[in-house]
Amino acid sequence: GRRRPGAGRRRTGPGEPPAPRRGRPAARRRAADPADPGRARWRGRRLAYRLRRHPRDRRGDGSIGQLLGYHYLLSWNVRFFGDAAHTERVERAAAEGRWLWGGAFNPRDPDVVLTPTGPRGTGFRLDGRKTFATGARVADRLVVGATRADTGEPLVVFVDPEHPGVVRNDDWDNFGQRLSASGSVEFHAVPVAADDVLGSLSQDDGVLSPFATLVTPAIQLVFVHFYLGIAEGALAAAAEYTRTTTRPWPLSGVASATQDPYVLATYGELAVSARATRALADEAVEAVRRGLDRGPELTGEERGEIAVTVATAKVAATKAALDITARVLEVTGARATASGHGFDLYWRNARTHTLHDPVAYKLREVGGALPQRRPSAVHALHL
Numbered sequence: 567g568r569r570r571p572g573a574g575r576r577r578t579g580p581g582e583p584p585a586p587r588r589g590r591p592a593a594r595r596r597a598a599d600p601a602d603p604g605r606a607r608w609r610g611r612r613l614a615y616r617l618r619r620h621p622r623d624r625r626g627d628g629s630i631g632q633l634l635g636y637h638y639l640l641s642w643n644v645r646f647f648g649d650a651a652h653t654e655r656v657e658r659a660a661a662e663g664r665w666l667w668g669g670a671f672n673p674r675d676p677d678v679v680l681t682p683t684g685p686r687g688t689g690f691r692l693d694g695r696k697t698f699a700t701g702a703r704v705a706d707r708l709v710v711g712a713t714r715a716d717t718g719e720p721l722v723v724f725v726d727p728e729h730p731g732v733v734r735n736d737d738w739d740n741f742g743q744r745l746s747a748s749g750s751v752e753f754h755a756v757p758v759a760a761d762d763v764l765g766s767l768s769q770d771d772g773v774l775s776p777f778a779t780l781v782t783p784a785i786q787l788v789f790v791h792f793y794l795g796i797a798e799g800a801l802a803a804a805a806e807y808t809r810t811t812t813r814p815w816p817l818s819g820v821a822s823a824t825q826d827p828y829v830l831a832t833y834g835e836l837a838v839s840a841r842a843t844r845a846l847a848d849e850a851v852e853a854v855r856r857g858l859d860r861g862p863e864l865t866g867e868e869r870g871e872i873a874v875t876v877a878t879a880k881v882a883a884t885k886a887a888l889d890i891t892a893r894v895l896e897v898t899g900a901r902a903t904a905s906g907h908g909f910d911l912y913w914r915n916a917r918t919h920t921l922h923d924p925v926a927y928k929l930r931e932v933g934g935a936l937p938q939r940r941p942s943a944v945h946a947l948h949l
Contacts, residue, residue: 627799628915629745631792636700639785640667640709646781647722647765655761656724660707668705668727670696670751678753680712680721680763690714690763692725692756702727703734703747710753711767720767723758731756742911742918776869780857783869783876787854790847790876793883793916797840797890800912804894805833807907812899829897836890843879843886850879874935877928884925887916 644656659665670678678694692712702708708725727734731754738749766773812823820826853875857864891913895902902909 627745628792628796628912628919629743631795632743632746632748632788632919633701633704635788635792636669636785637667639781639788640669640701641665642784643709643722643724643781644764646778647767649765652761652764656764663706665706666701666704668699668701668703668708668747670699670702670708670710672696672698673711676713678710678712679715680723680758681715683757684760688760690723690758690760692723692731692753692758695750695752697750698748699734699751700746700748702751703736703749708732708751709764722764722767724762724764725753725756725758727751729756740918742914742916775862775864776866777857777860777862777864780854780864780869780872783850783857783873784854786876786880787847787850789919789922790850790879790883793887793920794840794843794847796912796916797843797883797887800891800894800909801833801836801840803909803912804898804902807898807902807909808833811901812897823897823899832893832897836893839886839890843882846879846882850876870935874932877931881925881928881932884920888913888920891916 641657641660644653648656660667675696675698678692678696681691681693683689683691692710694712696710699708705727708727710723710725711720712723713720725732733752733754735750735752738744738747740748765778768774808823808829812829814820814823814826818826818828823829853872857869857872860868894912895909898909
């Protein structure tokens with residue numbers, strides 16, 4: 567595949583090297599799966615653990631958290647949408663090749679088309695462009711959402727990005743999550759074997775099982791944890807700065823900023839927000855884990871309950887990340903705004919990705935469960 571340079575390299579800030587130089591090695595060190603592709607229940611619990619731990623493990627590094635979280639979730643797409651034969655083949659190849667997964671899956675870009683080229687669907691050709699393709703520039707394999715040309719059916723396929731017809735553009739010029747390699751990717755007559763079509767995304771009744779649609783709460787859970795990681799990272803960095811650098815305000819009557827009651831009260835508010843969000847995030851992890859354990863036996867009502875639990879954590883994590891990353895400057899002081907300290911990076915990362923999908927719709931989802939006394943049976947792949 568080709569990598570097309572562009573605007574993404576022009577605004578790399580202090581301490582933010584371009585993603586292909588830093589993001590890929592950092593993610594690859596953490597991304598390997600065990601060689602044994604079996605033991606579905608064990609793998610479900612391992613996925614839930616990884617969705618909790620790794621995206622927030624590198625506290626404050628939201629881009630690497632995003633790459634890792636997307637990798638783990640995308641590696642499970644074959645289980646959500648494929649059959650047993652697909653799962654066995656793909657997971658074994660991924661383990662042996664230590665694949666890092668990326669995605670070209672933005673459902674709001676409907677312009678990637680899969681055209682049959684062989685008799686009775688034995689082969690296809692992929693053409694089109696996707697934006698917000700997280701990890702595309704650094705991935706070993708891409709999971710791609712495409713529309714079949716002759717039937718209009720939405721499908722999930724996977725593609726080798728090294729094919730010369732794949733162009734990975736360096737056009738991610740957003741002010742946050744700059745290492746997430748989330749620019750656009752183009753497909754020009756890329757061949758796709760029938761075995762590389764994982765399954766359908768059709769929202770017609772009976773096509774997708776509740777288990778398959780668990781992919782949506784699972785990706786939202788990824789968001790929860792790297793938002794939380796950004797918030798906790800900002801809080802930890804601010805506390806260190808206050809301990810070592812912040813000077814007490816002249817009217818405070820104290821010798822150190824760490825003794826200022828207003829500074830301490832603000833830190834208290836931010837710490838409570840972070841810890842409450844962490845508790846909700848852990849509850850969401852357990853809910854998703856139970857859903858993964860249920861597998862094909864998962865019911866629509868159970869899936870709905872999981873979605874509401876994850877949505878609750880998503881709302882809390884969004885608010886905590888935006889509030890904490892903005893307010894840490896209140897307890898560090900004016901000198902902390904110097905670009906070398908990088909405190910703006912936490913807010914830029916949080917603000918950029920929290921716009922992924924409107925949190926108001928998560929509030930509607932959570933609120934709607936109350937008057938109905940129970941969550942509705944959700945089957946659609948809504949975000």
